Amino acid sequence: MAIAVGIDVGGTSTKLGAVTRDGQILSKSRFTTRDFPDETAFLVALSNHIDQLVADLGQEGEILGIGIGAPKANFFTGVVEGAVNLLWNSPVDLRGYLQNYFNVPVIVTNDANLAAVGEKEFGAARHMNNFLSVTIGTGLGCGIYMSGALVHGQNDVAGELGHTSAKVGGRECQCGKKGCLEAYVSAKGIVRTAMKLLSKYEEDSSLRSIPAGQLSPTVIGQEALRGDKMALLVLEFTGDILGYKLADMVAMFNPEAIFLAGGVANAGPLLLEPTLESIKKYLYSTYPDPIVLLPSALKDDEMAVLGGGALVWEHLENQMVIVN
Numbered sequence: 001m002a003i004a005v006g007i008d009v010g011g012t013s014t015k016l017g018a019v020t021r022d023g024q025i026l027s028k029s030r031f032t033t034r035d036f037p038d039e040t041a042f043l044v045a046l047s048n049h050i051d052q053l054v055a056d057l058g059q060e061g062e063i064l065g066i067g068i069g070a071p072k073a074n075f076f077t078g079v080v081e082g083a084v085n086l087l088w089n090s091p092v093d094l095r096g097y098l099q100n101y102f103n104v105p106v107i108v109t110n111d112a113n114l115a116a117v118g119e120k121e122f123g124a125a126r127h128m129n130n131f132l133s134v135t136i137g138t139g140l141g142c143g144i145y146m147s148g149a150l151v152h153g154q155n156d157v158a159g160e161l162g163h164t165s166a167k168v169g170g171r172e173c174q175c176g177k178k179g180c181l182e183a184y185v186s187a188k189g190i191v192r193t194a195m196k197l198l199s200k201y202e203e204d205s206s207l208r209s210i211p212a213g214q215l216s217p218t219v220i221g222q223e224a225l226r227g228d229k230m231a232l233l234v235l236e237f238t239g240d241i242l243g244y245k246l247a248d249m250v251a252m253f254n255p256e257a258i259f260l261a262g263g264v265a266n267a268g269p270l271l272l273e274p275t276l277e278s279i280k281k282y283l284y285s286t287y288p289d290p291i292v293l294l295p296s297a298l299k300d301d302e303m304a305v306l307g308g309g310a311l312v313w314e315h316l317e318n319q320m321v322i323v324n
């Protein structure tokens, strides 16, 4: 069985899986990224996990390529450099190391792109050539897929929607700026909104009985689904500020659809509806096309690995030229 190995290198854990052409994950594994603060030890551990993944498939397992998403990974150079949530000091040549070890094509990209390419190959964007994929998790990532290809920009940092300004002089962001979208629309940002609204209003809310530290977007989403007014207000506020920035993206890119992914997107219409309303409110009134905002068709826990696999299948089919 020919497979692509999809890998998601995250600040906390690294996940990998053997992905078939039709988007099945045949075997998967994960390990703690922080157990390997030394980059060489990390590369050895990663290679061992890939070997094991293929061994799990038995004699017929054959790797056709490896696709990896990592913070600050550069599609053109294959190198990860300057990722604050990874502990490595020096640039890490992911592509060079793995290509040398496994002797197959290795495609590396910024982790925010995985959801977009996964959606295109295995999700709801199969028949689309122009769409945006927004992932709300620890941070806010955006993959831009235009004219049938991922938009990488000059150094594979295109689509940093999370660090565009949503509010002048607003909340402090971990990037050092103030008022970034990510400071409002991310796991931390949404919890911050909840804390603020709970202290501002005296309205009864089940959120008040949740111990600090256990409040999360998932919990807020669940309480909103149960009809908790404060939880609903948190999602409305979040949708409004997200839609404000997405209106700009719609004006600039004219996408056929925008997909929302990540834990908080599980709140479904309770987040999607205020976001869509907000896009319409802030978009210029003569915008010609309908605005389509959809939840991702991929499961949260599989999205990144599928995206890694999708990078490989897309590469093999397009035979993209990677220019150093």
Ligand SMILES: [Zn+2]
Pocket (backbone or CB within 6 Å): 162, 163, 164, 173, 174, 175, 176, 177, 180, 182
């Ligand atoms: Zn920022």
